[in-house]
Amino acid sequence: MDFPIFDYTHIFLVAVLFGIGTDYCILLIHRFKEELPNFETVNEAVIHTFRSGGRTVFFSSLTVLVGFSAIGFSNFNIYRSGVGVAVGIVFLILCLVTIVPIxxxxxxxxxSGR
Known part of the structure; x- marks a missing residue:
């Protein structure tokens, strides 16, 4: 893809992904904890959590993805290296909709023994 990579790219990638990944997981787990007593099965609670809270997390991460993708139009190579973070966010979204619910x-x- 010919992304410019600098020494700061991996530091920026780790900082951003740990930051937003942790925030999104905390939001989803807190929402799941609220939904769990309202449903008879854990499966229903997970599905309802992602129907309500998952939408918020998805659109928030999509906004971050668009923002970091737009950095690619910059003239400075050090800023253009931030597009690598956008690629990392794609993988973060995939993890949030697959690994976290599992x-x-x-x-x-x-x-809970349910």
């Missing part, structure tokens, strides 16, 4: 389901099953 872990919620497994951990809630083991902890």
């Amino acid at each position: 872990l919620m389901f497994i951990l809630a099953q083991n902890c």
Whole structure:
């Protein structure tokens, strides 16, 4: 893809992905904890969590993705290296919609005995 990579790119990538990834996971887990007593099965609670809170997380991460993708139009190569963060955000979104619900389901099953 010919992205310019600098020494700061990986530091920026780690800082941004850890920051927003942690925030998004906390939001989803907190929402799941609120929904769990309202449903008979853990599966229903996970589905409802992602129908309501997942939409918020998706559009928030989409906004960050568009912002970092727009950096690619910059004239300075050091700023253009921020487009690598946009690629990382794509993988973060994939993890949030695949791995996080699976872990919620497994951990809630083991902890609550439902």
